[in-house]
Amino acid sequence: MEEGEIEFENFAELSELVDKWQGVVTCSMELLRDAAGAQKLGKHVVKGISDELAKRGLRHYPKDLPLVQWESARIYRVGTPAGKLIAAVLDIDDEDSNAEIRRMAGGDDAERIQRIREIVCD
Template identity: 30%
Template sequence: MATLGKNPRTYEELRKQVTEDGGVLGTTAQVLRDIEGAGRLGSTVRAEISQKLQAHGLRHLPADLPQYQEQEVIVYLASGAIAAVVNAVLNPSVSTAKVLRQLADKNAQETLDKIRQLVGPPTE
């Protein structure tokens, strides 16, 4: 998974790239670590990154950021169509079933399968 052209250096630049790429961007944990200005992806750094992403209206998959810099991360806008789909997959309910049904009606089964692969099996 490649990031867009130039790696962002700030959370603001990251949000701009996510927005310009349709609300979702594939990147690596290294890019997020570098934005944070950290040397390692320890648990405290990963928690800080998650909090700062939230403060900038962004979310990420996997839900627990990876600890290895080369691992892939999806960053997406916290509101909008992508967020609705992620929420529907992560928090299945009668109301979120409507979101998934609309996707299926739009011949988006392949997209839904890809999201399920990214999210992985439900945890209890």
């Protein structure tokens, strides 16, 4: 199964898929609605979806889940490398998040390696 073909029937299966895909998946609101056992998306249904995800250590983006079934949501596991990166990108009020993003993107380490190469190769 490719990531674009994600299917699940309940939140337990979604949680397993998130782990299978290294901490992050994107799915339709239709799938999330169906996992919640609802017929229609509304503010109470999306609140319930958010709560169910949180019980399993999962978060979502956008912060306010869409109310339209064909729109998508990114689901990620808190504490995984993907989850840490997503949280750092979204938390612009945390001063440490810029350094965390650079570290995860390889900025600091890549610069050090380049400096070492310049010294060693000269």
